[in-house]
Structure formats: C-alpha cells, structure tokens
Amino acid sequence: MAKNTLSSRFRKVDIDEFDENKFVDDHDEAADQQGPDAVEIDRDMMAALHIALRNPPINSKNPAIKERAQAAVLRVLTSFKSSDIEPAVKSLDKNGVDLLMKYIYKGFERPTENSSAILLQWHEKAFAVGGLGSIVRVMTARKTV
Amino acid sequence: MSYHSFLLEPISCHAWNKDRTQIALCPNNHEVHIYKKDGNNWSKIHVLKEHNGQVTGIDWAPESNRIVTCGTDRNAYVWTLKGDVWKPTLVILRINRAARCVKWSPKENKFAVGSGSRLISVCYFEQDNDWWVCKHIKKPIRSTILCLDWHPNNILLAAGSCDFKCRIFSAYIKEVEEKPAPTAWGSKMPFGEVMFESTGTSGWVHGVCFSDSGNRVAWASHDSTVAVAEGGKTAVCASLTSETLPLLCVTFITENSLVAAGHDCYPVLFVYDSNKAAMSFGGKLDVPKQSAQKGMTARERFQNLDKKATTDSKEAVLESVHKNSISQISILNGGKAQCAKFCTTGMDGGMAIWDVKTLESAMKDLKIV
Helix, strand or coil: CCHHHCCCHHHHCCHHHHCCCCCCCCCCCCCCCCCCCHHHHHCCHHHHHHHHCCCCCCCCCCHHHHHHHHHHHHHHHHCCCHHHHHHHHHCCCHHHHHHHHHHHHHHHHCCCCCHHHHHHHHHHHHHHHHHHHHHHHHHHCCCCC | CEEEECCCCCCCCEEECCCCCEEEECCCCCEEEEEEEECCEEEEEEEEECCCCCEEEEEECCCCCEEEEEECCCCEEEEEEECCEEEEEEECCCCCCCEEEEEECCCCCEEEEEECCCCEEEEEEECCCCEEEEEEECCCCCCCEEEEEECCCCCEEEEEECCCCEEEEECCCCCCCCCCCCECCECCCCCCCEEEECCCCCCCEEEEEECCCCCEEEEEECCCEEEEEECCCCCEEEEEECCCCCEEEEEECCCCEEEEEECCCCCEEEEEECCCCEEEEEEECCCCCCCCCCCCCHHHHHHHHHHHCCCCCCCCCCCCCCCCCEEEEEEEECCCCCCCEEEEEECCCEEEEEEHHHHHHHCCCCCCC
C-alpha cells in the first residue's frame, strides 16, 4: 500500500476557497445597520411594523444582528390581528413589501408552533400586493435580511 | 398580430433576413433551419448542419447577407450564400465553454460572441490571412455573458452577464475602423474599456438593448426588474420592479418606450420619462381572449375548495398567445426609433408577429411615446 493513505487531512481542506475563479460578492461596509430597536415596538401596531422594517441588517455579516432583527419582526407580525394585516400591507411602499417578503421567508425557515399560520396569512396579503415579482426578488437577492 | 407554430420544441434563437421574407431559427438541436414565407405558410428551404452542439445564437447581417451562428460546441460559423447553398466558415473563438449569444455590429465588419468562459470574443476579418480573428474582453467580467447589443457607432457594446451587472464595453478594433468620436458614454475608448457598469439591480441580466440614438441602454434582469440608464457626465439609472415573473428579452421601440417579454408569456410595454428619470409600466400587450364565464355549481365550488383551497373559478389555462416563456424579441419594421412591427419567439415553438398600431388601438390606455 502506498504511504500517503495514512493521513486523511487532505479531506478537511475546503477546495473551493482556493479556486481562483471563485465569485466573491462586492463588499459593502455594514456601517451602522444594527437592526430595528426592539424596545419601541410594543405600542401602536402599525407604527410598530414600520419601525420593525426600518434599518434592515442587509449589509451586515453579523449573524447575531440578523437574528435579533428577525426576532423583532416576527414578534410584530405575530401580534397583529388577522383583520389588520391587509391595511398594514397596503400602507407599505414597494420596497417595504419586498422587505416584508424577505422577513416572511426567513420566518418560514424556522417554524415554531404558531408562526407558520400567521406567516402564511401575511404571505397571502403581501403576495396580493407584491405579486410573483416580490417572491422572485426574495429568491434572487444576494444580500439577505 | 399573427401567430405561427413552427415546432413543438422551443425555438432557441431566431434571426430575420433583410426584407423579412426568411427566418433562420434553431429548433432546439444542432441545426439551423431557414424558412421562407410564401403566402400564409412557411416552407423550410435550407438546413444548416455544422454545429456539434445546440445553436445558442443566430444573427443575420442585412446588408452583406451573412449569417453568424454560435453554439454550445464553443464554435462560431459565418455562413455565406453561394448560389443556392449556405457555406460555413469556422471562426476560432478560443473559448473553453459554450458560446451563448452573437451579434453583428451595425457596419457588419465585426461580430461579438458572449460565452460561458466569462469573456466576450470580438471577431473581425483579417484580409491578409483570409481568416476571422478574435480579440477577448475579459476584465472585469466574472460570469457568463448572456446577451449583447451594439451601439450604433459600431464601437460600443453592451453586455449583460450572470454576475448581475450590465456593462458597456469599447470593442474598438484599430485594424478595421477609425477612432470613434466621443459619445454620451465617454470619449476615450480603447479596446476593452468599461464605459458603464450598472449598480442597483441584482439578478442575472437576461436581455440588454441600446436605444436608436445609443444614448440609452435598457436591461432586464432576473429579479423581475427592468432598468434604463442614460449616458452623460454621470450616468442616470432608473429601474422599475415589477409584480410579474422575470423578463427575458427587451427592446426599444421608440426612444422612450420599451417592449419586454419573458416568463409570463406576453409582451409588456414600459415607458421611460427622461425628465423625471423614472420608468413606468405602460400595459400588457397581449390580445385578450374572451373567455366564457361559466357559472359554478355548488358542488364544483366545494370541490375546488377541497382540492385547491380556493374558491376561484379561474382555470389553469394561459390566455396569452404564446403558451410558454418568450425568449427572444426582434424588430421587424421601423427600426428601434419607430418600430411598426416586432416578432417574438419562445419555448412553445411558436413565433408571433405583433403590429404596434393595432396594439395601440386595441389597448385603450396604451400610449407609446
């Protein structure tokens, strides 16, 4: 047997890191994107939604910031009454609807007992306004929320 | 508005001859078929067999009557009509991945091929060696080039790529042409120089088009947006996100209006307002079919609710002319300044010819500026 079958350290090397043709995204500095301020959220629901959707941590590479933002938005979304969802979505502009879709899909990734049903209701209303285009933009965006 | 179904397979690409009596298309295989129009029918008059891989791009030069084709076999051929037969000439592109799109320049002395090798091959004919030679534009392209369009000055080339950017390059070849005059995109144009690079849209750029004057460039990208950039001291970009599926091809029909089509199977009009630097949705350009409204019985209603969780009575049948995605759009009459007719081909193997005047009168709110 050949000598080099003894060591299998080569299996732990990530060959893609050394690929010279590897595509690297443009770096946009994260600056102050800290995600929405969790404290202000408890009051008026409509305002809460707008606050939650402000300052999305899109350029940030810090997973903690993204988690916090996602948790804050999810809290707002689940505390809405079903009948209030439609006017809330109507009050958002185009970019807001796209951003809301991104958070909704992020929420789908980690379902809890109640979240999926509420998120599906939000999804239906957001889809009525944003259409298939907003979903396509969630799928194709390089910078996720 | 007329529709002709050529095949059951997708039409990969098509090109028209100068007087629009013949169309060359690729029926999703290694060949190119040329059809001639006689009366209301189309008859196949030539079959061009030389490629070893699917033909991904065809362009027919109107003045010199030459056809250039490129395919996944990494080759391009220039076809000339000798008597009654099309004779191919191989062009060595020096690429190691498939070629994706090809376009003759306006003066027809060069053509550009976009490929998966992350570069554009600009080919010109060298008289001394009686041979097509190519030069590569590599930087800063980082992924496959999906679409190309030439500026009317024969020098600038717009390229849409899978690295989410639309760029304008200079393809100035000093062996075949004079130094160009300054344009809205810049004045220094050495070969391979990037005159403009888009920002703001993400998603693969599927279709790109210069306007008739060359001062504007429009591109459609996979995140369901269409954008127009206007050259100047600082390039002004305007983009529009849409609620539909991504668009695959786009073309200017006047200096301010664009028609685009894609996965939604119908062409759409967009209008660009340069004063506000904004784009707006002009309308859906499909002929609506009057679908009979049947009443639903209570039984059907509950069945629908059970099967599809919806009480909608809409059937899952496309009402558009094309029954599958439209992949290419080409201008037939009038040029990009005053287009009178344009043609679309798609994955349903059909070709539709659209008349702008009839569309304008059929759709009440449509205004083509």
